[in-house]
Amino acid sequence: MPGLVRLLLVLAVGYLVIAGIRRLFLPAASSGQKRARQEHAQGADGVALVQDPQCGRFIPQDEAIQVSRRGRTVYFCSQECRAAYRAA
Numbered sequence: 001m002p003g004l005v006r007l008l009l010v011l012a013v014g015y016l017v018i019a020g021i022r023r024l025f026l027p028a029a030s031s032g033q034k035r036a037r038q039e040h041a042q043g044a045d046g047v048a049l050v051q052d053p054q055c056g057r058f059i060p061q062d063e064a065i066q067v068s069r070r071g072r073t074v075y076f077c078s079q080e081c082r083a084a085y086r087a088a
């Protein structure tokens, strides 16, 4: 019987350790991703990047397909994304 109690104790401690590690690492990973996305808003060579609202990809502004809609400009990476966005 003491052996069973010890086994349960080890399992409980192991579960708490794993839960604590996951809580430590998961929020850090998601905030790191957000930071990386923001850094992508400016290219390494200083070219302004724009985001395709259809697929979410960042493309250099001078390579993007520009569409003016109700006074604001939207940028697309491809004609397919532009067509899909207009159809939506």
Ligand SMILES: [Zn+2]
Binding pocket: 052, 054, 055, 056, 057, 076, 077, 078, 081
């Ligand atoms: Zn796209």
